[in-house]
Amino acid sequence: MVAIMNRELAMVIIPIFRLVSILLALNGVPLGFLGRASVKLETSLHRQNLRWYSDFLKVVFKGFLAWLPSINRYGKALELNQSEDMTEFPREPIEEYVKQTLGDDEIGAHTYDHIERVLTLALDMAGEMRVNIRVLGASALLHDIGRPFEKQVEKSHSVLSGEMSVEILRNLGYYDSEIDSVIQAIRTHRFSEGLEPVNVEGEILSDADKLDAMGAIGVFRAIAQASVDNRGIEGFLQHAHEKLLRLRDLMYTEIGQQMAQERHKVLEEFVNQLEKEMGLVS
Incomplete structure (x- = not known):
């Protein structure tokens, strides 16, 4: 039952992550870790791994830390375009x-x-x-x-x-x-x-x-x-x-x-x- 719920939830999360990754990448923000996170989800599901939550969070957390410089640079670019x-x-x-x-x-x-x-x-x-x-x-x-x-x-x-x-x-x-x-x-x-x-x-x-x-x-x-x-x-x-x-x-x-x-x-x-x-x- 838990595995079924995990799978249903993941099937909702994966497309969302992929869409966000594509949209932000089109605006010059590198978000490859989101794609890797979705792959991790799918792999865990295929293996019916009930610990996919832990694996998923590890990938996202590591990716977020690597992404921080990009957030800062992208934010500065937006600020520049909207400032004097x-x-x-x-x-x-x-x-x-x-x-x-x-x-x-x-x-x-x-x-x-x-x-x-x-x-x-x-x-x-x-x-x-x-x-x-x-x-x-x-x-x-x-x-x-x-x-x-x-x-x-x-x-x-x-x-x-x-x-x-x-x-x-x-x-x-x-x-x-x-x-x-x-x-x-x-x-x-x-x-x-x-x-x-x-x-x-x-x-x-x-x-x-x-x-x-x-x-x-x-x-x-x-x-x-x-x-x-x-x-x-x-x-x-x-x-x-x-x-x-x-x-x-x-x-x-x-x-x-x-x-x-x-x-x-x-x-x-x-x-x-x-x-x-x-x-x-x-």
């Missing part, structure tokens, strides 16, 4: 890492002040948008750190910068999902590679990076880069027509489209005037 931490990010240590990484390799258009402007633009553009500032801020600061090394390793800096960001972000307590989002945003910021952003942080970063290539600042940066590359005025004009004058129509966000209008006008007027003075147009 999403509106802040560890700016100073990331800035220090970027400066140390770039070293003396800041030449042409891609100097550290470009990174600072992209960050400022990105944060301003975020405004009331539903954005993870931890992801956006880190992406903006780290998006060009691989640029000085891309020729050495023959890899796009949009890929290299993401790879170089992983360790510093982990050390600063970023979750894997946030790191993945940073990598994705950095990977798609370079419009010339034709990759579409997969998250809103990527859209904002791409727009901010393009905005800094437009307007008076964009003109200055393009001329500086043309000088470094020994391409002269002709090189600047070629770059302006092939890239800079196309940026206005490639904005992803509404605020980016609005901000691009004035900067495009300044850029266009400068190019037109330069071509007139060079006698390239009447």
